[in-house]
Amino acid sequence: MFARDPLFWRAGAVSSLIVTLVVLAMLTTDTLRVITAGGQNVPTYTVINHQIGYEYVTDRNEYMPTIGGQEPLFGKIYSPAQAEALVRHGKLVIQSRACLDCHTMFGTGAYYAPDLTKAWLDPAWEHLWMPMTGTHTRADAIAAFLQHPEQYPTWTREMPNLHLTLDEAQAVVAYLKWVSAVNTNGFPYGFKTAAAGGT
Amino acid sequence: MQERLSFPESQSLALKYFTVSVVLFGIVVVAGLLAAIDYVHPQFLYPALPFSILKILHIDVLIIWILMAFMGALFWLLPAEYGRELVGLKLANIIFWIFCATVLVVAAIFVFVQVGPGTEKTLWLVNQGRKYVEEPRWAAIIVAIGVAVFVYNIVGTAIASKRVTGVVWVVILNLVPLFFLYLIAFPAPTNISVDQFWWWWLVHFWVEATWEVMIGSIVALVLMRLMGTSRRIVETWLYIEVALVLATGVLGIGHHYFWMGAPAYWLGIGGFFSALEPLPLLGMVVHAVYDAGEHHMKMTNEPAFYWMMAEAFGNFIGAGIFGFMITLPQINLFAHGTQWTASHGHFAMWGAYCGVISVIYLALQDHRRAALFAGATWKWGFALLNGGMIGMVGSLMMAGMAQAFYERAIGGSTFNAFVSASSSPWFIEGLGMRLVFAIVFTAGYVVLAYDLLTIGKRVLETSRAGGPARAPAE
Numbered sequence: 001m002f003a004r005d006p007l008f009w010r011a012g013a014v015s016s017l018i019v020t021l022v023v024l025a026m027l028t029t030d031t032l033r034v035i036t037a038g039g040q041n042v043p044t045y046t047v048i049n050h051q052i053g054y055e056y057v058t059d060r061n062e063y064m065p066t067i068g069g070q071e072p073l074f075g076k077i078y079s080p081a082q083a084e085a086l087v088r089h090g091k092l093v094i095q096s097r098a099c100l101d102c103h104t105m106f107g108t109g110a111y112y113a114p115d116l117t118k119a120w121l122d123p124a125w126e127h128l129w130m131p132m133t134g135t136h137t138r139a140d141a142i143a144a145f146l147q148h149p150e151q152y153p154t155w156t157r158e159m160p161n162l163h164l165t166l167d168e169a170q171a172v173v174a175y176l177k178w179v180s181a182v183n184t185n186g187f188p189y190g191f192k193t194a195a196a197g198g199t
Numbered sequence: 200m201q202e203r204l205s206f207p208e209s210q211s212l213a214l215k216y217f218t219v220s221v222v223l224f225g226i227v228v229v230a231g232l233l234a235a236i237d238y239v240h241p242q243f244l245y246p247a248l249p250f251s252i253l254k255i256l257h258i259d260v261l262i263i264w265i266l267m268a269f270m271g272a273l274f275w276l277l278p279a280e281y282g283r284e285l286v287g288l289k290l291a292n293i294i295f296w297i298f299c300a301t302v303l304v305v306a307a308i309f310v311f312v313q314v315g316p317g318t319e320k321t322l323w324l325v326n327q328g329r330k331y332v333e334e335p336r337w338a339a340i341i342v343a344i345g346v347a348v349f350v351y352n353i354v355g356t357a358i359a360s361k362r363v364t365g366v367v368w369v370v371i372l373n374l375v376p377l378f379f380l381y382l383i384a385f386p387a388p389t390n391i392s393v394d395q396f397w398w399w400w401l402v403h404f405w406v407e408a409t410w411e412v413m414i415g416s417i418v419a420l421v422l423m424r425l426m427g428t429s430r431r432i433v434e435t436w437l438y439i440e441v442a443l444v445l446a447t448g449v450l451g452i453g454h455h456y457f458w459m460g461a462p463a464y465w466l467g468i469g470g471f472f473s474a475l476e477p478l479p480l481l482g483m484v485v486h487a488v489y490d491a492g493e494h495h496m497k498m499t500n501e502p503a504f505y506w507m508m509a510e511a512f513g514n515f516i517g518a519g520i521f522g523f524m525i526t527l528p529q530i531n532l533f534a535h536g537t538q539w540t541a542s543h544g545h546f547a548m549w550g551a552y553c554g555v556i557s558v559i560y561l562a563l564q565d566h567r568r569a570a571l572f573a574g575a576t577w578k579w580g581f582a583l584l585n586g587g588m589i590g591m592v593g594s595l596m597m598a599g600m601a602q603a604f605y606e607r608a609i610g611g612s613t614f615n616a617f618v619s620a621s622s623s624p625w626f627i628e629g630l631g632m633r634l635v636f637a638i639v640f641t642a643g644y645v646v647l648a649y650d651l652l653t654i655g656k657r658v659l660e661t662s663r664a665g666g667p668a669r670a671p672a673e
Contacts, residue, residue, distance in 0.1 A: 006365065006431060009438035016442045020449035027450075027468070034462050035392040041460045042392050088389045093317030095328030095387055101251035105391060106459040107536030109330055112237070112250045114617040115536055117458075124614040150246075155618050160246040168317050179391060185466065187458035188612030189532050199615055 037084075041183040045083035048073050048177045054121055054191055062186030073139055073177065074170055089168070090175025097162045106184060112157065115188065120173075120180040123194035128154055142176070143169040204566065206278035209285045214566060215295055216271030217559045221648060223264035223302070228644045230256035235637040238630040252313055255326075255333045256306065261548065262331060263302055263342075268555035269413055270349055273370065275562045276420040277353065280367050286355040287348065294348045301341045305334050322387055329394075331402060332384040339384045346381060350374045365434040369441060370416045377409040392460030399455040406551075407476070407518075408448045414514075414554055415440045418483070418507065421558060425503055426490055436486055443479035451476050454526045458535060466528040473526040477519030487511035500564050502577035502654070506557035509585055513550025521546045521592070533607040538629070539599025546592040553584075559651060569655030576650040576657075583643025590636030598629025 038044040051068035070077065078086060094100070100109030105116045114122075125138045132152045133144040145152055146169040149159035164172070192198030204210040234253040236243045244253075274291075278284055285291070308325060315321030322328075323336045332339065354371055357363050363371075383401040388394045419437045422428045453469020487508050498504040521543040525534040534540065564572050602620045610616025620626060 006435035006438050009435050009442060010365070013438045013442035013445065016446035017449070020446060024449055024452070027464075031396065031456070031461050031465075032393070035390070035396060035460045037390050041462065042390060045389075084389070089317060091387065091389045091391070091394075092319065092322070096317045096321035096326060097314045098251050098255065098326055098328040098333060100328065100330055101254050101333070102249070104536045106395060107540075108395060108455075108459070109536070110251065110254050111536060111538055111541055112254070114614050115612055118612070119614075122614050128614075157241040157250075157621075158245070160249045162314060165316075171317070182392060182460045184458045184460060185463050187532060187535070189607065190609075190611035191613060192611050198611065198613055 043067065043178065043181045044080065045087045045178055046078065046080050047181045048083055048087070048174045049077050050181075052121065052177060052181045053195065054118060054180070054193055055196070063189060063191065064186070065181045065183060067181055073174060074143075083174070086171055086174045087178050090171035090173075090178075093164065093168045093172050094175060097164070102159075105179065106182075107187065113159065116176060116179070117182075117184060117188060118180050118191050120176040121191070121193045123192065123198035126194040127199065139170075139173050139177075142173045146172055206284050208288050209274050209278045210562070210566075212288060212291055212295065213271045213274035213562060216267050216274060217562060219295075219299055220264050220268040220271060220555070221559070221651060223260050223267065225644060225648065226306070227257055227261045227264055228641050230254075230260065232637050232641050235630075235634045239634050248310065249313075252309055255309055258331055259333055260302070260306070265410070265552050265555065266346075267298070268552075268559070269410075269417070271562075272417045272555060272558040273349075273353065275558065276417065276424070277356070277367065277370070279424075280364050280420070281356050281360040281362055283356065283360050285352045286359050287352045290348055291352050294345050297341060298345050301338050305338045308335065309333070319387075327384075327387070329384070329387070329398060332398075334384075336385060339381075342384075343378070343381055346378050350378055364430070366416050366419050366437060369412060369437060373409050373412045373416070376404065377413070380404050380409070395459045396456070396461065399452060403448075403452045403455055406548075407451065408444060411444050411448070411479075411551065412441055414510070414552060415444070415483075417558060418510065418554055421503070421507060421554075421561060422490070425498065425500060425507070425561060426494055428490065436482065440479045440482055443482065447472050447475040447478060454528075454531070457528050457531055470527050474523055476526075477515060477523055480515040480519040483511040484515045499570065500560055500572040502572055502581065502650070503557045503560040503564070505577075505581055506560065507554060509581070510550070510552075510554030510557060513546070513553055513585075515550070517543070517546030517548075517550030517592070521596075533603040534599065537599045537602040537607065538595045538626075539603055542592050542595035542599050545588065545595065549588050556647070560654070563651065563655060567655035572654055574654070574657070576646060577654060580643050580647035580650050583639055583646060585643075587636045587638075587640030587643050590639060591633050594629045594632035594636060596629075598626045598633070601625035601629065 034040045035042050047067060049070055049072065051071040053066040053068060054063055055066050056062070057064045099116070102110050102113040103116050104111065107115060107117070120138075120142075125141050129141045129145050129152060130136070130138065133141050135141045135144055143166065146164050147166065148161060150161045230253050233244065233248070234250055234257055237245070237250045237253065274285065312325050314328075315325040325335055327333050327335060327339070334342070353374060357367060357371060380401050383397050386397075388397075415437055419433045422433055423430060449472075450468055451473035453465040454473035456465035456469055491508065496504075525531055525539055525543060560572060560577075601623050604620075605623055606612060606616045606620035610620060
């Protein structure tokens, strides 16, 4: 009976759905394992206590994040629980201020403002905003900028003052630092940190 | 008027949904126009109404517009399939008004409150800040209840009527995942990779699977009504389309998993299956061209027919071809997250779902008892809207290609690369042209709204059918 129209095609629709759903379920299980914090591609939150870089790996033919020695954030080393709480707070700030309705992260969001995937590593903090804000570390420069972006305009599209407190700004910095250590299969391509000679 | 409808209770509710959906379409257009001005004059309305808020209104209202148009379409078309009024209409009417009030309140919150402190409370009351589902959680709960009641209307009637056609089966089986996927709108995981992984289930499986199946079912019902195509042919086509949409689209979700922390095997799987996604859409084009030839392009409802054609071609070119252009990882590495994506997004959304306008024309012809829907006004609306959209899409693509090249391929996606790409003549002129075509599109919306309000009420000078241009109204 399945050889007749339209039953033949109905059987096709049902079977193609079943096959692809089974494959999707298997891949989903594996992917969730890889993208959990501490999984193969996504670091634990304590990565904020470390130096992070982004380098071209010749034998893999792609850019990958590097995790180096200890580097305190805001002069502090965070325990796993503290680091997770700080990054959690950062995520809530990012959502509550609708950051990704102008910016993108992993290229997803809105396209009005720069991508934030590697924002922590952007050479512009050293070149532009550390001198402008009179701060001595990248983390302090980002936190100062986030609290009063209207005081440090560099372009015609300005970021509005979203009234971040110091705590909120520091939490966002921690979030950006953690995100920059996620392995994104080489996206963005060709990104150079200040240490690698980026401008 | 209403007592003349075949199923007055369901269909008068459908007309309410259509009315609100056309108003929401207007809000989408205005918010989009204002956001387009921001790219050319960044100080426009800044900081009172920043780009982010305009963008939220533009897209979130778009989603509600299409959803309400879908609901209207099914309230209009399904009673004939069941041979009876839908069940639970009293509840559906109440939900309709709650839905409208919610949209108004949420829009007011976005315009006047905008954002809040970084706490869970903000996500519940003000803004969730997740792309496409920014509405605060209280509003998301109401949307979920609204969709649940709608599922009850459709499924409950199927049970009560004991008459379920093939098309109705597809509609019902499709509504179940559509509802459950929406529940992904609520959580806020700390881990952005996990967040985006599930969020894409909601976005991809709505827009590239359940909504495609929904519009496919609606097109099937319209074809039977508009052109008298036989049920066997329509159902066969619908099953082929569903089979191809699911066979390519389910694993096609992989094209969203290239750069968000997921394993590298998604590059191959996502690239391969999403490259096949245009296939089912090509089927719609073949069918549309066949039908157009069969009927020598002559219809008693010209706008409904032409909007159905626009749907078939727009879906294939906008979602299919323009999507294919940037879906392979080799290209997506550079095109992802640029104005090129915005170009594809606009064309795909418009192409895939402008067919709801066809259903509104079809319903209005029944409602107004007009023998013929023709004239020049709908043609102006059709030409300005589609011409405006194609112009916007082309301009954005030009800007996006420049961005992919200067910012991504050469500049390495730093802040400086973003600024210098956005300052290139290609980018600036592209966004300027986009604004011009956005104004054309807006003009098209005004003509469409006017035509929807008046078509069938105006007396036409000529009639292609040879008979009276309009049946006596009373």
